[in-house]
Amino acid sequence: MIAVRDKVRFVETDLMGVVHHSNYLRWFEMARVEYLRAANVLLPELIAQGIVFPIVEVQCKYRQSAHFDEIIRVEATLSEFSRAKLCFSYRVLRDADDVLLAEGATQNVFTNMDGRIIRLPQLYYDRINALRQAEDGGVA
């Protein structure tokens, strides 16, 4: 599990006075990017090789509102992984008191630039798998 912290931006609020629900998907993305970086999988490097990884499914349950200027913490956990897909689950917490704000999940697949499904090259698979196993080991 990788956690990132960020401060809620003014522009992320809407006229209800709280963070607009679409922004949580952008926060999930920030955590997902950091998870992959921790595995030494850099998105620009993949893209340069013609590998993209579109989101094919997302879900989010909203528990409490996030407010302007609060520090939020986004936790990303790799929940399922193969050379065909990458699934993460997420939790968004108010960092000050660990109140759960939202929970969600995403599924990515790997495709070439034409949108055709491909298998993730072994090199990158191994890197992500190594991080995953290190995490599992940390739990044991």
Add this chain to the structure above:
Amino acid sequence: MIAVRDKVRFVETDLMGVVHHSNYLRWFEMARVEYLRAANVLLPELIAQGIVFPIVEVQCKYRQSAHFDEIIRVEATLSEFSRAKLCFSYRVLRDADDVLLAEGATQNVFTNMDGRIIRLPQLYYDRINALRQAEDGGVA
């Protein structure tokens, strides 16, 4: 079912060259707003009475990418409705050829300004219900 059309904005794309997945939630919202307007339920009027309607759950499956400058059509269907919650399902289509780009669903609840769950006032319930029944009648 209510359908709205819009043209994909340049800013809605990302460096993969297609629409960023978070924007579909914003398109769902546009269709949801129009559905409520068709029922003569105007969000500013509700807010002025201290009634808000936060999203508590969203999900989306992405089928094909949307691209800059394409006309998309977003269809919103009321799938479940009571004085406690409002559930919509959505389809996003490329308007030119009716290709399905994404499908999703949202659930809203009604709360007061303090975030406490309330029941939707009868007046608004009746208006939404009238539209729903007119739609069902149209199907029969």
Add this chain to the structure above:
Amino acid sequence: MIAVRDKVRFVETDLMGVVHHSNYLRWFEMARVEYLRAANVLLPELIAQGIVFPIVEVQCKYRQSAHFDEIIRVEATLSEFSRAKLCFSYRVLRDADDVLLAEGATQNVFTNMDGRIIRLPQLYYDRINALRQAEDGGVA
């Protein structure tokens, strides 16, 4: 001058209850895209030829707030044009009563994919110029 209309989205508002100022730049862009389309200059076609047209300067003066669900009208006028740059001025109006909400201007240059300044190919220059002269003719 080309005008586009759009309805203010819920997500475009912020906790002050009005449209966030950054969104006007996105509205300018919508009008700029339509102006170029009217001249038969399509951005994806230029990009496919390795021509991009980054914004190098923007300014905006905000006169009145735009609100959720209002219809806004964005007018784009080509104010300066050469094979080296493209300058537009904009007005954003509340469509219902023509109240001026904002005025602004942008400058684009033409570059290749490496960010090096280039001159717009004659073909596209002529198309934009033809539209411009037709507009000037309409005024005379």
Add this chain to the structure above:
Amino acid sequence: MIAVRDKVRFVETDLMGVVHHSNYLRWFEMARVEYLRAANVLLPELIAQGIVFPIVEVQCKYRQSAHFDEIIRVEATLSEFSRAKLCFSYRVLRDADDVLLAEGATQNVFTNMDGRIIRLPQLYYDRINALRQAEDGGVA
């Protein structure tokens, strides 16, 4: 001068592969908020008292593109200040090598909830002024 650092989000890019120009205004805002916080002027506190501070003018010159995953540093400097208005200038730099990416400026005024111009209460004026003078002192 107050500086904030942030990492460019994937969603902030567009199909040209670089950060969309509208996002720089959102970065300016992050730095402006932190400047005011450093002066102990918290926006939610002002809003709770019926004081809002809309942007009335913004400008930005773009020098170099920002890219996904780069660390950017946004510097905000109070350039003009009275009980009637608040002007900031900004610089956005790529943090790794201090390359200037953009420069800009904003002007805010103070209004009540009805949009009528007001004067900033003395308490807040003094706080901002104290920070400003401390900064000037630091330069001398």
